[in-house]
Amino acid sequence: MAPRSDSDAAAHDAASRSSMGRGFDVLSALAGLTAENAAGASVQQVAHALGRERSQISRTLAALHERGLAVRDDDGGYRLSWSWYADAQELVHRRLRTDGLAVLDALSATTGEACFLGVLAGDATVTIVESIPAGSRMIGSWIGRAYPAFCSDAGRAVLWDADDDEIRAVFADTDFASGGPRAARSVDEFLGRLAESRQRGFAIVDEEAEPELFSVSAPVWDFRGEVVAGLQIVGERAALSARVDELGARCIAAASALSHALGARAASI
Incomplete structure (x- = not known):
């Protein structure tokens, strides 16, 4: 396998930072949407709060759920985990x-x-x-x-x-x-x-x-x-x-x- 070039590494780092930033934004939006509401927030609610595409938010929430940072309710709503x-x-x-x-x-x-x-x-x-x-x-x-x-x-x-x-x-x-x-x-x-x-x-x-x-x-x-x-x-x-x-x-x-x-x-x- 060919070694990764400096430009490839820089692009990978930038993508990682961008992904982390999107994840933090979604978690912040979840915190705001569920602060005074025991029910979880829907994908559509988070997408609307951030002004982003529903599909992008859905993928990010699924990834956060897999990492234990968000909890998915039976009705499909999301909440922050206590560990988060x-x-x-x-x-x-x-x-x-x-x-x-x-x-x-x-x-x-x-x-x-x-x-x-x-x-x-x-x-x-x-x-x-x-x-x-x-x-x-x-x-x-x-x-x-x-x-x-x-x-x-x-x-x-x-x-x-x-x-x-x-x-x-x-x-x-x-x-x-x-x-x-x-x-x-x-x-x-x-x-x-x-x-x-x-x-x-x-x-x-x-x-x-x-x-x-x-x-x-x-x-x-x-x-x-x-x-x-x-x-x-x-x-x-x-x-x-x-x-x-x-x-x-x-x-x-x-x-x-x-x-x-x-x-x-x-x-x-």
């Missing part, structure tokens, strides 16, 4: 760090400001990725450090999709006396600021964490249509407040790019 959820969530966590760093590096280079990615942990947010430009006056790293969510830079972004009852449960034992000079002093005040942020499309945190500290943040969504992190641009109030519209738009765009990398559908973002 575990694997997919682990993939999301990994890509938050790998793709997240690439997105933050690009955002930091464009804005000249420090950028962070935070997740919710109890009633606090924890930084998992950061990109701080050379010359920044920020000292040390924030990775792994927790900060109260009611006044943190990422607090409103990570709770973007939570309802009022969920948020009240998160802050049930929170002491709102801490925080910066402009921090919310009650869960009701936090909810009011979150509502304003949702209308605006991004959150503004102005001296809520510390005096003279200013940030904008936006939510990052995953393949399930759930918020998994908050993306932030953080800096000195005097410098950032005058650029709030520009930075807010860039923050939204970066969060959207990372959401797409995590399999989020456009309707969720």
Whole structure:
């Protein structure tokens, strides 16, 4: 047998990546279609959701079923297998760090400001990725450090999709006396600021964490249509407040790019 040429190998790799991408898209669509419906999704429903040919989707679903990533019901509908959820969530966590760093590096280079990615942990947010430009006056790293969510830079972004009852449960034992000079002093005040942020499309945190500290943040969504992190641009109030519209738009765009990398559908973002 003749050895495979470089061009043949490149074509094979490209085809493999394309196939993996189609499979991930189909799994993401299944997650969305079955999130609030116990019944499986039909081939036609998945094809319609993705705007693709039914025959192509049928072949992809059959292959996913053979690999144990999708379950086929007696009526022909498909659902995600439990093993897929575990694997997919682990993939999301990994890509938050790998793709997240690439997105933050690009955002930091464009804005000249420090950028962070935070997740919710109890009633606090924890930084998992950061990109701080050379010359920044920020000292040390924030990775792994927790900060109260009611006044943190990422607090409103990570709770973007939570309802009022969920948020009240998160802050049930929170002491709102801490925080910066402009921090919310009650869960009701936090909810009011979150509502304003949702209308605006991004959150503004102005001296809520510390005096003279200013940030904008936006939510990052995953393949399930759930918020998994908050993306932030953080800096000195005097410098950032005058650029709030520009930075807010860039923050939204970066969060959207990372959401797409995590399999989020456009309707969720």
